[in-house]
Amino acid sequence: VGPVISEEAREAIEGHVQAMRSRGYAVYAPALPPQARHGHFVAPTLVEIPSIDVLGREVFGPVLHVLRYRSEELEQAIDGVNALGYGLTFGIHSRIDETIARAGSRIRAGNVYVNRNIIGAVVGVQPFGGHARSGTGPKAGGPLYLRRLVAPTGAPFLPCAQAPEELRHLLDALRERGVDIGALQGYEKLAPARQPQRLSGPVGEHNDYLLLPRGQLLCRADSREELLRQVAVALATGNVALLSGAHAEAVDALVPPTLRERVRAAAPQDLPDAALYQGGAAGLRELQAELTRHEHAVVNVYALPSDGIQASDYPLELLLHEQSVSLNTAAAGGNASLMTIG
Numbered sequence: 001v002g003p004v005i006s007e008e009a010r011e012a013i014e015g016h017v018q019a020m021r022s023r024g025y026a027v028y029a030p031a032l033p034p035q036a037r038h039g040h041f042v043a044p045t046l047v048e049i050p051s052i053d054v055l056g057r058e059v060f061g062p063v064l065h066v067l068r069y070r071s072e073e074l075e076q077a078i079d080g081v082n083a084l085g086y087g088l089t090f091g092i093h094s095r096i097d098e099t100i101a102r103a104g105s106r107i108r109a110g111n112v113y114v115n116r117n118i119i120g121a122v123v124g125v126q127p128f129g130g131h132a133r134s135g136t137g138p139k140a141g142g143p144l145y146l147r148r149l150v151a152p153t154g155a156p157f158l159p160c161a162q163a164p165e166e167l168r169h170l171l172d173a174l175r176e177r178g179v180d181i182g183a184l185q186g187y188e189k190l191a192p193a194r195q196p197q198r199l200s201g202p203v204g205e206h207n208d209y210l211l212l213p214r215g216q217l218l219c220r221a222d223s224r225e226e227l228l229r230q231v232a233v234a235l236a237t238g239n240v241a242l243l244s245g246a247h248a249e250a251v252d253a254l255v256p257p258t259l260r261e262r263v264r265a266a267a268p269q270d271l272p273d274a275a276l277y278q279g280g281a282a283g284l285r286e287l288q289a290e291l292t293r294h295e296h297a298v299v300n301v302y303a304l305p306s307d308g309i310q311a312s313d314y315p316l317e318l319l320l321h322e323q324s325v326s327l328n329t330a331a332a333g334g335n336a337s338l339m340t341i342g
Helices: 007-022 071-084 097-106 145-149 165-176 224-236 248-252 281-291 336-340
Strands: 045-048 063-066 089-092 111-114 197-199 205-213 216-221 240-243 263-265 274-279 300-305 320-328
Touching: 007 045, 007 063, 071 097, 089 097, 097 111, 165 224, 216 224, 216 281, 224 240, 224 248, 224 263, 224 274, 240 248, 248 263, 274 281, 281 300
Parallel strands: 045 063, 089 111, 111 320, 216 240, 216 274, 240 263, 274 300
Antiparallel strands: 197 205, 205 320
16 A cells, blocks of 8 residues: 555544544554655554444545445445545445445445446546545546537537426426526427446446436526526426525426426525526625535536626536446356357
8 A cells, every 4th residue: 555645644544543543433553564654654444433424524545434234224324425425436246236226326426336346447438537525527538528628619518318307397387377488498409318328348347327417406597587597407407406596486486386396495404516607796706605615515606697698508418417337247147248249
């Protein structure tokens, strides 16, 4: 095991281990050999913990926390991991397909590895990047990375699919109320396709690329019409719209009851995963200041100016969460698809 990156990092890791000892948790760490005592070395350490929430933060070093739980407590254990806000990689070891599906669908992590090691992502095979406090942009080696390297265009960056039912329902309800939906109808054709993609990779692995809704989008705009537009963007990408700002009440009154779980007024306890903003610079600074108080994630703000709004649009593909799932098929008895060759 090599050194950690700095003396500050070494002190933080060893401080964490000492805090675990002081709380009475079982800790095992061998003594450093003489040749490793001068430098930023930390001995590989095991810590047995009673629950996930005792961690509180990411410990980036050679420290393995061990938590025992009963099989029926799997969901609660994963929820505890999600609550920490860190989601770079997640490993599952199981030969039970149901367990793999339960864990993989519940975890909020950028890369999921099944029955294999959790390092060594290959560009184009396992696009790499995290979630929440472990990553804020597109995955390295993934199809959305190029977006950050080119000038914005009005063309969709992802293949489009049929608009979600929730978006069509909203447009029908607004139309019945006599609301002009001309600026919103385009999102029926811009909704990104989110079907899983099987990526090429070595024999003995299945590597899938998924696009999932980010979760909750905080929406704030200078007018009712633009706030409705943000709601349409949220529904087109499968997200939940949290209405905020001066026009939240007016838009909330237009939302049909059947969409209350997907579009609602923001509450103080809500934890947004991203934010949409349209308006002036002062309002944008105010929103950014609000979002820095959140500790569950780094909340990206996608903003449009208060003038010339038709010249640009929100990046729909960046309102989706990329996930890479790598499955070691050999560990589950082999890759049955090889039997079809020839």
